[in-house]
Amino acid sequence: MRIAGFFRGGYLAAAYVIAVFKADKLGIQAPIELLIDTGAARTTVLDRDAIRLGIDYSKLEKVPDGTLGVGGVVETYVVRNVELIFMTVEGRYLREELDRVYVLKHRRLDERILRIPSILGRDILNKYTLILDRRRDVAIITDETTQV
Numbered sequence: 080m081r082i083a084g085f086f087r088g089g090y091l092a093a094a095y096v097i098a099v100f101k102a103d104k105l106g107i108q109a110p111i112e113l114l115i116d117t118g119a120a121r122t123t124v125l126d127r128d129a130i131r132l133g134i135d136y137s138k139l140e141k142v143p144d145g146t147l148g149v150g151g152v153v154e155t156y157v158v159r160n161v162e163l164i165f166m167t168v169e170g171r172y173l174r175e176e177l178d179r180v181y182v183l184k185h186r187r188l189d190e191r192i193l194r195i196p197s198i199l200g201r202d203i204l205n206k207y208t209l210i211l212d213r214r215r216d217v218a219i220i221t222d223e224t225t226q227v
Contacts, residue, residue: 081168084218094218099164119200123181154184
């Protein structure tokens with residue numbers, strides 16, 4: 080199984096994948112672009128995507144301490160029982176069920192905040208092999224074993 084990613088930007092571009100974000104409790108099933116982030120413990124939806132998906136924060140559980148990032152602490156909420164559905168290069172669907180996905184809510188939304196992408200964290204990445212080779216424009220998440 081292989082999930083193909085892509086790079087966005089120039090030489091220092093980051094790798095992304097696309098999945099369908101499915102949260103039955105919220106009535107949401109829509110595509111989402113996710114930054115592949117090995118530094119993030121959990122998959123997290125950022126403000127731009129939360130708005131686009133129509134996430135209603137009043138229906139979510141609030142995390143008391145928020146999330147600490149480079150810019151400080153951000154209000155954080157939890158969506159329970161989310162499914163991420165990836166299309167593989169083989170033309171099959173890979174379904175990943177997550178007991179929780181974090182959703183961030185910044186107090187002030189400006190263009191800088193709205194540029195921050197949602198992230199695919201180690202809660203998914205640690206189940207697979209990640210191959211990133213910017214020189215060859217290769218970004219792949221796979222269950223294949225590789226020799227290192």
